[in-house]
Amino acid sequence: MAQLIEHSQLPIRGLNLHVAQVGTGELGTVVFLHGFPEIWYSWRHQMQAVAAAGYRAIAPDSRGYGLSDQPPEPEPEDVETPWEDLVADVLGILDALSIPKAFLVGKDFGAMPAYDFALRHPDRTCGVMCLGIPFSPVPYNFEGTMPEGFYPLRWRQPGRAEADFGRYDIRRVVRTIYVLFSGSEVPVAKVGQETMDLADDSTPLPEWFTEEDLDVYASLYEKSGFGYPIRMPYRCTDKMTTQLDAKFQVPVFMVIGENDYTFKLPGFEAAVRGGMMKSFAPDLKVAFVPEGSHFMQEQFPEKVNELLLGFLKDCPP
Template sequence: MTQEIEHTHLPIRGLNLHVAQVGKDELGTVVFLHGFPEIWYTWRHQMLAVAAAGYRAIAPDSRGYGLSDQPPEDVEATWEDLVADVLAILDTLSIQKVFLVGKDYGAIPAYDFALRHPDRTRGVTCLGIPFSPAPFDFTTMPEGFYILRWREPGGRAEADFGRHDVRRVVRTIYILFSRAEVPIAEEGQEIMDLADLSTPLPPWFTEEDLDAYAALFEKSGFRYPLQIPYRALHRMKMQLDAKFQVPVLMVMGEKDYCFKFPGFEEAMRSGAMETFAPDLKIVYIPEGSHFVQEQFPEQVNDLLLGFLKDHP
């Protein structure tokens, strides 16, 4: 499936970032930003679909992920770096204006880029994470909530992950994150204890897909991925006066466990997002999980291509 996709490394702001690309840019360019525990490969279905429709698809491995370089350990991870990386990629490739597609934590720099650089943005599509004008507040969640566990700086997540090989860690997270329930450990449990090797993979995620993810995380490990997003969520900026000047498409699987995060459903169903994004369309996929772009690729591709064509 991925033979048509080309792979390069670009010198971006002191790091060599891995970038996957396909397509000829007849109608424009689409930049895909992944979440956790993802890399460029999460967008394989969408990249080929937009390329076939006449667009150029670009999917970087975020700094510290996959085949991209690791920032030095003493450098603080920031959301501003992710936005600056996207801008530098566009400048390096001499691309003036793009559509942005973000998933999971990749939605945060996608939204931020569109707000900061509307002159470089044709539109933004985000999956799973609504726009938030303030840092996410998880103080009402139980102690065993995975984000509270993984954002601890003392190495608890590293110790939990370190009990298993990389393939087992990615496998477990994919199983947990594809469910409708929020991953929460009981007292005496760690997050990796919530699934074992007898737990089947989601039917739409193959052993070969798992191999592709595991190979890339073997290279990067989890040190930086735990910094961004989990240990930087509290450093999201206040943007109470944000106003998108470009069209926004929000896609949410109704069985995405993130839908149960505090304030997420209200932000989407109450019309609160329209305060910040006047040209907003929200689409719900009834059986969609957190990995809706891999679970229902044709449905997501149709929505994405429709959005691109509606905003030439």
């Protein structure tokens, strides 16, 4: 029987962050960090699985997302180290809940603070597992390597995504992004198109994503809106820390779906299959999920849960 997920607001570094929790934590704590357009709910299947196995699952809404407070000015793109805020928020959550060490699980842009936290705070990290996004020692830069219509290049332009999204209600925007990002092709708009034009209401949702799931996502983004989520991460990728001498001291597990469109982005396959990550993470494990999309934790929860629980079990105490 599934345990009841509890919700609370934690005062962390001047903001009230929404945190979902479940499990007693006899075997340890797992912190889940979501991407875009995700939210704590994206980890619902994994939270129940680790709780049933004896762990405590914690999934915050990232600052500015869902039920968490909006950060004050200045805007994230004007901050020198916006990614460090996400790392500091994780540390603040662990301290507020008196948790000495935790496993970190990150997805999409949530992988960046998961990797960075493990590098900065190895004494507070049991291990790190990331879905879809390999570790990069330099900021991501798609200029010149991807078409102009590639959505991160479009969305980094102030006001462009806001105008594109603003033509539709919140539910339609979330629906369209889930449809696009669950495909195997990289979402690229043509000249005269915007990203939201790449799918419409006649395009079916992925079979594993229900109308009820969409309702949950829409209700949470009704609270936060898309203003901050668009700016962070898409207008802050150039402010990622350069870490050419990075060396992970904890186990790292990279999991990617073979139908994840990000696998086609420049450098991603080389990082995963070519061994680049191994030079930074000596204790690296890599797994591929056949047919897995960018949302494999929702698409194939049993498989991802199996990989996650195996990783938790194999990590040294």
